[in-house]
Every structure is written in structure tokens, then in C-alpha cells.
Amino acid sequence: MNTFRRILAQRDFWPLFGAQAFGAFNDNFFRSALIAFVAFEALNVSNFEKTIISSLATGLMMLPFFIFSSLSGELSDRCPKSSLLKIIKGAEVVIMLLAAFFFVSGHIYALLIILFLMGLQSTFFGPLKYSLLPEVLEDEFLVAGNGLVEGVTFLAIVLGTMAGSWLVTIPGGREMYLPAGLVLAAILGLLMALKQPHSVECNPGLKINLNLFRSTYEIVASIKNRRDIWLTVIGISWFWAVGSILITQIPILCSTILGGTPGVSTFLVTMFALGVAIGSVAAHFFLQGRVSANLVPVSATLMAVFIAGLAYSAWRLPSTVPASVGLDLFFSQWVYIRLGLSCLMASITGGLFAVPLNALLQHFSEIGECSRVMAANNIVNSLFICLGSLLVMFFISQGAGLPVIFTLLAVSALAVAVLSLYFLPEYAGR
DSSP states (O other): OOOHHHHTOOTTHHHHHHHHHHHHHHHHHHEEEEEEEIIIIOTTSSSHHHHHHHHHHHHHHHHHHHHHHHHHHHHHHHHHHHHHHHHHHHHHHHHOOOHHHHHHTTOOOHHHHHHHHHHHHHHHHHHHHHHHHHHHSSSSHHHHHHHHHHHHHHHHHHHHHHHHHOOOOSIIIIIIIIHHHHHHHHHHHHHHHTTSSSOOOSSOEEEEEEEOHHHHHHHHHHHTOOHHHHHHHHHHHHHHHHHHHHHHHHHIIIIIIIIHHHHHHHHHHHHHHHHHHHHHHHHHHTTTTTTOOTTTTHHHEEEEEEEEHHHHHHSSSSSSOOBBBBBBHHTTHHHHHHHHHHHHHHHHHHHHHHHHHHHHHHHHHHHGHHHHHHHHHHHHHHHHHHHHHHHHHHHHHOOOOHHHHHHHHHHHHHHHHHHHHHHGGGOOOO
8 A cells, every 4th residue: 555655645646647537537427328328218229229339339439549549659759748638638628518519419429429539539648648657657656556547547437437327317417417527527637637747758859650541550560579568469459348348238238138227237337347446456466566467367267257157147137027127126136136246356357457468568668659559559459449349249230149249258358368378378377
């Protein structure tokens, strides 16, 4: 705990920490509200269309990462990061004003466009955020600092998910409270960013390549030839693909198979997000501050076990469910409780998997190239997430249910565990 206190005592850490927290809150506040709007309020949309729209929403939010990450990485390495941070958070305020308008008017497809714009804003924020951390924290604090950032990120996801899912379904929520909350969170994030101390240019002579397709290829090629960085990026990308599928499909599972109320949906997504926060902070204690891949094989194995448990729980749901499964009924039967525990445990092990890899990626990167490495990571992340969304849409279009999707995710986690032992044999015995 002394390590966390020392990190939180650093004044340069707080503006980035707060800007990230409010940004993560708003991203998930908006996205969960949109998914809940589609799942529970869009009465003229079929169950099949709801599943497709939820997967499409993930793809739209990730598409900017694939297209613009190379540009964002180059800008973050060339320009003062503090100035970029303020500009990016200012853009978020404008986007949230548009989101507020379209939620009031109830235009689903216009909100999907806003989701793309949010992804664009996050594309420029991601490399900036992770490349600032090594500048304000020493190596010995990287794992703990990443754990704090990931922990607060997923706590913000919990709060944003709960608020978004709940406000859409209460009287006047979509027309009044939700729009106000979106704009307020964006303004608070901007106020935190304005306190970020001025940072110097890391590489002012770096040339910005405006040919996005060429620069995307080059920035990914630059890390593909570096085995340690490339394997780390692949592991992180797989984690985010699995996490995005789970967090977008759990509300659909709740509304179409479980027969749950919005409260149950919010609870399940909250369990998932809270678990990642717990695992993110716990990684520091397991590793004792060391930057290491020691937890990767075992955490991937446990993810496979618990995601398989989630699939099994979904398969074991009663074929005939009550018209509405509320929280009181959910907590009264083991078949439902097991579903919630599976979400929680799968995400805890996910946090243990992801945080050490983020710290390793920062550790392997030089200061002057860190933003571009993080941008390359975002490109591969977005590619994995988009491919994951496409695969989900394909399997569902072929008649596969969500339990089958979860089973395939568990198999992929087992494959990652086996591959990690192959590439990291020194950790097999441990």
C-alpha cells in the first residue's frame, strides 16, 4: 500500500489520472446507455437486430483506432503531451453535447455515429495516456501505476455502466438526466486535463506521415520485428477482444435468454467491470512491483475456466423463464448466482492478465517512441476487437447462440495459456 500512496502523492500523476477516469466513465456511460436503449427501449427492433447492433456498436467504436492510431502516436511523440491532452478533452465536450441532443431525440443510428466520434477521440487519447505514465512514474512504480489506472478505469466503467443502463430506463432519464450527465462528465475531465503540467516535446523533429494507410502499416511493422513487444501486443489485443465481446453481449444475454430486467443486466456488467478493477490492483501485490510476465500463463488458464463456467451457466438457464427476472429472483436461485460469479471471476483473472502486459509494453519502449508503440498496440487491439465483433455476428447469423460464443471464448483463452507457456517456458514451473 505504501507504493500506491507514493504514486498518489505525485502531483503530476493526478491530472492524467482524473482525465482518464472521467473519460472512461463517459465512454461506458454513453455505450451502456446506447446498448440498454437498444436492448430494452427500442421496441420495434427484433432480438436478432439487437444482437447485430450491439456488435456493430463495438466495431464502430474501434474502427478509428485502426485508421488513426498511427497519426495519434506520431503527434503524441512530437508535440507537448500536456497541450494535446487539453485539446482532446475539449473535443470530448463537443462530442458529448451532440450525444446529448441525439439521446433526447432518440435517433439510434445518429448515436452510432457519435460512438464512432467517441472512438476517434479515444484513439488520440490512448497513446498519450500510456506514454505519459513512464514520464511521471519511475520503472519501480510502473506496475502499480498501471494497476491504479486500470483499476480506476474499470471502476469508472462500473459507475458509467450502472448509470447509463439505469438512466435510460427511468422516466425522463433519456431526455434529461442522461444528457446532462454526459456533458458534465466531459467538462470535469477537461478541468482535470487543464491542470496537467506542461510537458516538453519528446521528438520535435519527427515527421508526421499523413498517408494513414502507409503510416499504419509502417508503425505496426516497426513492432512486429521486435519479438518481446509484438508478443505483448498480441496478448493485450486478445484480452480486449474477449472483454469487448463479453461486456457487449452480456446485456443481450440478459434480455433475450435470461429474461432479466435492466437492473439484472446492469448488475452482471458491473460484476464484470468490477472484477477487472480488482484484478488490476491485485496484480501489483502478486508481482511485488516487478515488471514481469509471471502471471500471464496462470491467469489465461483461469480465464478459460471461468469463461467456460459462464457458458455452462448460460446453457443451464431454465428453458422456460418468468416474464421478468428481477434482482430478488436472481439472488434466490443458484443458476443465476453462478452466472454472476462467473462474470466476476473471469474478469478478475482478466485484470491479472492485462496489467502486467501493459507495464511490460511501457518498459520495453523508449521514451521517444513510447506513444508510437502504444499507437501500434491500439491498431492491433482495434483489429482484434473488430474481428471479434465480425466473428460474433457471423456465428449468430449461422444460428449459434450466446452460450456457444462464450464457449469459443473459453477455448481461445485456453489456447492463449498454452501459447504463453510455449513462448515463455521459464514461467511454466512457476
